[in-house]
Amino acid sequence: MSTAASPPDRRHPTAPADGPAVHDPAAAGRSDATGPLLSVRNLTVRFRRQGEEDFVAVDDVSFDVRAGQTVGLVGESGCGKSVTSLAIMGLLPKRGNTVTGRVDFEGIDLLSLSPRQLRDRRGRDIAMIFQDPLSSLNPVVPIGVQVSEVIERHVGLSRAKARPQARELLSKVGIPDPDRRLSEYPHQLSGGMRQRALIAMALACRPRLLIADEPTTALDVTIQAQILALLKELVQDSGTALVMITHDLGVVAGLCDRVNVLYGGRIVERADRHELFATPRHPYTNGLLASIPRLDAPRGQRLSPVPGSVADNIPWDHACAFAPRCDRPVAACREVTPELVTDEAAPSAPGGLPRALRCHHPVEPGQESR
Amino acid sequence: MARYIVRRLIQMVGVVLVLSVLLFAWLRSLPGGPVSALLGERATPETRAALEAELGLDQPLWMQYVKFLSRAASGNFGPSTGVLPGTDALKIFLDRLPATIELSLFAMIIAVALAIPLGYLAARRRGSALDTSSIVVSLIGVAVPVFFLAFLLKYVFAIELHWLPVSGRQSGGLDATRVTGFFVLDGLITREWDAALDALAHLVLPAVALATIPFAVIFRITRASVLEVLDEDYVRTAEAKGLTNRVIRGRHVLRNAMLPVVTTIGLQIGALLAGAVLTERVFSFGGIGEALALSFEQRDYAVLQVLILAAAAIYVLVNLIVDVLYAVIDPRVRTR
């Protein structure tokens, strides 16, 4: 597993991913056995549009997830994080888009699998939970059936045999009175309960990778914290790797080991959680951090949101897509596409993985806006 | 669930009561008033006076209404004046009811059996030739007057090609035993296979004509409903669980998509009743539809009263059944 596996036509010499990075000579010799659980390489998703150019939702994205690791994909809506997760799962609509690159899961490229082979892995090896628990549950099928159908499918148990397991799962995710809940319908559960039920379904077959797409966005703040704590606990207990997709840096702070910040379909910064929060290097990351309300901030100090919206994006060719919204642009930002390179200048924890950055004029340590 | 049904039944009684008020008002507004309506224009002054006294037309309006109600409740709507002069109107209705039920049922089976699979396929293959052509057919289906379609079918398949019988429910030469009044069923019960087959042959053309509009409507609602469900998050969840296509299709797509379809099928009973009036007239089918058509033509108000009240009651009852059925398949209604 090295970057040589990616198509040679990509501009990859400076596109590192975690683990086998180009600047890590040891990576070349690594075998699949010790490699990452999930390795996304040069993933690109294009949507065809009538009468217009293709829209590139995910642009040359590469990142790794190791067994048991929690990796965040962070960015505002429209940055391509959800599309990335759907592409990994093979859940994008069958028509109207093209996916290129590689998504190696335990050494097998998921994108090359037949729909049937992919189906065998979904729910068993890789599971996913979604943003809105109400609409993600079938309204006319009892919760018990929706949990046990995963077990029936992948373990091959009968409905009767799968039911005790479903019960067990419900109680494990903290649903009280699971016996009664098994025969209830989604509308009879509270929002938090529904998300717990979805988590139970996702973890039913002890998957090695769980992708959580904004799992707390639709919930009340108090419930959010409970669900995050539950996810953290379950992931740690079972050794499941977690890809956490969120726009909320608070979620990242509580959960993720490693963070990929996405903007305009590309990764703009990658770092371990602690380093990212301590020394954000990309102006976008910096802006996101500065827009979090802080209790220790002086009274009367204004929050500083990132100005503009995704709609202000400019294409990545011959420019930085973030330039129109950036608070520290230089001339190059409008002329040269920045590449994702190993960020040598940034302080990195001893023994930690190298950071990566896509910026012409990064924030220097000590200059962070707070 | 039981409470739900009871509540709906009580509501239904209320509706039928209001309907009776409407019918009473309708009767009073007929040209010549209820007496001419019941006896026809040719009644002698003596019989007119006798009926006027019996109906109590000199009494206050609310008394008249109570009288009307009690007469209606006892099934006394007076004798027919046009369709089958002298025969009790209620008897005409009861005699002819099986024919219409048989025809409507057959038409509904044709419509549902074609519309639901086609609607599902059209939605799954949105934009395909199958999808486009089914939509075109269903749009034309609602644009063609039912009775003209019946004429057309009769002209082509019965008059010109002689493939199927021109009219009626049974060929004249057949001496079939009558048990239930449902001719196909009778033939099956008595093992008179030729009679059953003959009755079935008589059903085909009117049933196809009658089925067009329900087909078109059910097809479109199925297609739209499946399209909507395919877009739902829970279908994506089912995909993410790696479930087999069979389970996703059956448990997650169709079970949800069928909810509005069930309702629509119930509503189409109304279209069937109205369509039966036209279709049965064209094929002289001998059901209540034909009786209604004849009573409209001949202004036979005694028969009209029974038939309209019965049609409304059937429609209300069928929709009650559909709503209960809906509650059975939709837990969100059932467990509220």
Place this chain on the structure above:
Amino acid sequence: MNDPRPHPRGGLGARKKERIDSLARAGARRDDAPDTEVASAGTVDDRAGVSLVASAWRRLRRNVVFLAGATIVVLFVILALVAPLVAPHDPSAGLLLSQVRQQTNPIPGPQPGFPLGGDQAGRDLLSRLLVGSRQTLYVGVFATLGGLIGGLTLGTLAGAFGGWIDSLVMRVVDVMLSIPSLLMAFSIAAIAARPSQWTVILAIAIVQVPIFARLLRGSMLAQRHSDHVLAARALGVKPAPIVFRHMLPNALGPVIVQATLVVATAIIDAAALSFLGLGNPDDRVPEWGQMLGAAQTYLAGYPHLAFYPAACIIVVALGFTLMGESLREALDPKSRR
């Protein structure tokens, strides 16, 4: 769950009503349907803030189905306007009457000057078809207008004021909906002592009243609790301007869709009424439904007599249906993609 409709589910045909109501809500969702989907997909939306009507029109312009329907409708209306000028003969004059023999030949065939031949009264069939478009248009438009005005009045009353007015109006509407609509039209037409074109129009119009009323009320109710109405109320705008300036315009989308579709059903239903002998007995001024109804007697020997008016009805009904359905799709915020 967050259903804004306080009206309890139930009564008969509850589902029919809900279907109408949901259609109403779909059209009223105008103020909370920004282009979020487009924006979240990351595209640059250069048309942000376009109203639903404008965006619907933009998509309709390129919609083949809509254009086909609209073409038929426009041609039909033009024909109805100019028909008396282009008709070769007087449609009510029995010019070929001398050829009509009750026993041997009731229908005069095509001949020079009469390309389609005559009808049972020796009148020029082509002229009757051409001029018949005008009465057919009248029936379709006036029946729809009648139903619309009745429904508008009831629905606005119920939806704008709520309370007991709402309950009363909706009870009546519910009962009317509990009778199969075409049967109700037949029954109303049967009351008429002297049937005429107007009794036909009236019978069809009355049947449409409850449907329009429910549609409007549903839309009004959905809006009564929406932000733009609350804002207007908070600003002290009087009830009448709120209803007419703020609520009614937003409710019009689904009403226009329904009205377009009703024109088609009205024309078809008028034919059914004529077929049952409940139509206009005076056939001097031709109307397609009436021509089709009258042609049944001669079907076995002279099917063309039924075929021509039927074809006209089918094409025109199809035109209005195509237009209505594509309008519905264009106005539905859900399908804005």
